[in-house]
Amino acid sequence: MRSAEPIREELPESRRWGTRGTAGATFAGQLTFENVSRRFGRTAAVEDVSFTLKPGEIACLLGPSGCGKTTLLRIAAGIDKPDAGRLLFDGQEMAGPERFVPPEKRNIGLMFQDFALFPHLSIIDNVAFGLNSLPKGEARGIALHALERVGLAHYAHSYPHNLSGGEQQRVALARALVPRPQVLLMDEPFSGLDQRLRESVRAETLTLLRETRASCLLVTHDPVEAMGLADRIFLMRQGRLIQAGTPEELYRHPADAPAARFFSDTDEVRGEVRDGLVVTPLGTFACPERVKGPDALVLIRPQGIRRAAAGETGVEGLVTETRFQGDDVKCRVLFKGLDEPLTALLGSKAAPQRGETALFRVDPDHVFVFELASLQPI
Numbered sequence: 244m245r246s247a248e249p250i251r252e253e254l255p256e257s258r259r260w261g262t263r264g265t266a267g268a269t270f271a272g273q274l275t276f277e278n279v280s281r282r283f284g285r286t287a288a289v290e291d292v293s294f295t296l297k298p299g300e301i302a303c304l305l306g307p308s309g310c311g312k313t314t315l316l317r318i319a320a321g322i323d324k325p326d327a328g329r330l331l332f333d334g335q336e337m338a339g340p341e342r343f344v345p346p347e348k349r350n351i352g353l354m355f356q357d358f359a360l361f362p363h364l365s366i367i368d369n370v371a372f373g374l375n376s377l378p379k380g381e382a383r384g385i386a387l388h389a390l391e392r393v394g395l396a397h398y399a400h401s402y403p404h405n406l407s408g409g410e411q412q413r414v415a416l417a418r419a420l421v422p423r424p425q426v427l428l429m430d431e432p433f434s435g436l437d438q439r440l441r442e443s444v445r446a447e448t449l450t451l452l453r454e455t456r457a458s459c460l461l462v463t464h465d466p467v468e469a470m471g472l473a474d475r476i477f478l479m480r481q482g483r484l485i486q487a488g489t490p491e492e493l494y495r496h497p498a499d500a501p502a503a504r505f506f507s508d509t510d511e512v513r514g515e516v517r518d519g520l521v522v523t524p525l526g527t528f529a530c531p532e533r534v535k536g537p538d539a540l541v542l543i544r545p546q547g548i549r550r551a552a553a554g555e556t557g558v559e560g561l562v563t564e565t566r567f568q569g570d571d572v573k574c575r576v577l578f579k580g581l582d583e584p585l586t587a588l589l590g591s592k593a594a595p596q597r598g599e600t601a602l603f604r605v606d607p608d609h610v611f612v613f614e615l616a617s618l619q620p621i
């Protein structure tokens with residue numbers, strides 16, 4: 244049903260979201276967690292976490308279920324309070340021993356995984372909901388502009404149940420962005436979407452976030468999603484911040500063995516530390532200073548094992564299993580000196596047959612050496 248009310252008014256420049264590439268006047272906020280802890284009974288949901296989300300940055304809180312990501316987001320939003328430590332917004336204390344600023348005074352936007360659109364409100368009224376301090380006509384004008392930007396203006400007078408999951412997600416994003424929050428907090432915003440849709444909605448979300456210039460802290464348990472979206476990743480485990488860095492830093496230089504395992508499949512072999520090197524049946528690798536020996540845990544990514552080229556030396560391995568995967572073939576290769584085969588991801592054109600013996604080389608960029616004690620799973 245179409246409303247008779249006008250929904251478009253001339254907007255002052257500063258209230259417009261703006262068309263692609265012409266973001267309005269929002270100044271991105273900086274969010275600082277300073278030694279934040281939160282307990283629930285005997286559970287330490289968050290323990291002594293410190294980090295800063297920089298202005299305009301898109302960062303992911305990444306970690307397995309129950310590691311404290313949502314608790315941190317709730318503390319940032321003001322839905323929950325820390326037991327210890329402080330939360331600062333642009334240097335001002337929002338939560339701490341002396342002070343608590345309520346959610347509505349924080350200029351922080353929130354978007355949760357179930358989108359939480361109001362079923363009884365039209366799409367345009369859902370988007371205009373957070374603009375209740377403005378006259379209705381102006382609020383609807385801004386909402387319509389935001390809907391145009393996410394390509395859904397034609398649904399302005401429909402209701403949430405008429406829209407697909409991906410469309411509802413875009414409406415929720417428009418709703419979260421129209422009040423021009425300085426920081427947007429998103430909790431698993433793509434988890435309700437199927438795989439194919441997820442990628443396109445994720446790309447669109449990234450474009451919109453860059454356009455509106457809001458700083459964004461996004462919770463996910465999916466390392467691929469975090470690497471595709473984030474300027475920086477904060478990796479959490481059991482309530483603690485394990486590592487912070489760019490996706491490349493975390494992927495190439497994981498802080499510990501569970502962090503390496505979290506970012507991709509790995510096989511593990513034991514190495515012997517000798518004169519600053521670690522010796523394994525697959526070759527000798529540099530040994531980082533943190534590993535004292537005499538034994539070391541060596542993690543090898545499947546993409547780090549390749550076939551030796553003609554004339555190259557290599558380690559002999561027997562291919563015990565092959566699985567075609569399109570561009571790649573996943574092989575299980577048994578090397579001399581090891582009890583179990585390792586997984587190698589080989590280009591399908593160069594892949595050996597099952598039962599074949601071939602020479603292999605291991606790329607040190609995909610090898611990570613840690614103390615042997617680091618067997619704890621993430």
Ligand SMILES: Nc1ncnc2c1ncn2[C@@H]1O[C@H](COP(=O)(O)OP(=O)(O)OP(=O)(O)O)[C@@H](O)[C@H]1O
Pocket residue numbers: 283286287288289306307308309310311312313314315464
């Ligand atoms: N209100 C609560 N009462 C009791 N325990 C809680 C409460 N909220 C969180 N916890 C516990 O705190 C820990 C961290 O929970 P949190 O929801 O922050 O983790 P998460 O990383 O966001 O997990 P998920 O990805 O499953 O949402 C968990 O052990 C959880 O059971």
